[in-house]
Amino acid sequence: MATETLAGAGAAGGDTNNKVSSENCAEEKLRWTLSDFDIGKPLGRGKFGHVYLAREKKSNHIVALKVLFKSQLKQSQVEHQLRREVEIQSHLRNPNILRLYGYFYDQTRVYLILEYAAKGELYKELQKCKYFSEKRAATYVASLARALIYCHGKHVIHRDIKPENLLIGAQGELKIADFGWSVHTFNRRRTMCGTLDYLPPEMVESVEHDASVDIWSLGVLCYEFLYGMPPFEAKEHSDTYRRIVKVDLKFPPKPIVSASAKDLISQMLVKDSSLRLPLHKLLEHPWIVQNADPSGIYRG
DSSP: OOOOOOTTTTTTTTOTTSSTTOHHHHHHOSSOOGGGEEEEEEEEEOSSEEEEEEEETTTTEEEEEEEEEHHHHHHTTOHHHHHHHHHHHTTOOOTTBOOEEEEEEOSSEEEEEEEOOTTOBHHHHHHHHSSOOHHHHHHHHHHHHHHHHHHHHTTEEOOOOSGGGEEEOTTSBEEEOOOTTOEEOSSOBOOOOSOGGGOOHHHHTTOOBOTTHHHHHHHHHHHHHHHSSOTTOOSSHHHHHHHHHHTOOOOOSSSOOOHHHHHHHHHHSOSSGGGSOOHHHHTTSHHHHHHSOTTSBOOO
16 A cells, blocks of 8 residues: 655654653654554454554554455455545544554555553443443533534544444543544545444435534434434344434433433434534524533543
8 A cells, every 4th residue: 555654744743742642753763664653452453454543652642453354455445445534533633533653654554653542432332231321322422523523623424433433542432443434525425435324315215425524423322322222223234224314313202311312313314414403503402402422522
């Protein structure tokens, strides 16, 4: 993968607040190599490689090192997608977005140097709890809304908001971790991407989409936080597609969820993308105002 070192924000982090990208690093180290890191325990595995806890030797800064195999990236024809993901994520600075400090590569692998989210995967936490309290769900949804407002302000559409792409930081704050399907755009798009249960009607029907796809996904996520399953789940893929297109939204009797939460979800899961509740209005919704911790940190 013939990728160059990203100037500033890429290889050296471009942010003097981070120990990894201290002045020493920025001036002396335009390129990292594997020998610059002590590798620790595995944190997880993905489709194209593994993630390890690591320490940058010079600064002692703890990071997550994502190791991707070039052969697998090439086989799946996702090199361009990875390049775009790195380019987008390395330039984002938001407390609810996982930092990408930089990357390097050798003959067989590509290494991404990522912020370490100490409390792990949100997906596992949701599985453990089955569903979240309204206060917890609202805190997370508000945090993600703020992060998406920031992304959209930079013309970045995420396009794959789901529990598997979210991590929990040391303080309990939520972080968007995966930008594999994200795109930097000033125009409407046609590509179908993301995950079936979270796809908006316009993607299912292969019509143009814009940043409001992220509002739909956030609505699906809010529902899953509160009920423990996505709203349009069905046994067959074809039935899920049909339910999405019809917006066949049903609220089960258990667990008990407030009318205010259902109202917010109903305003986000609207077929006409132009009529979905804008994210800045979401932050003013009574359910968010009454339940979300303004700090963005759920304190259990």
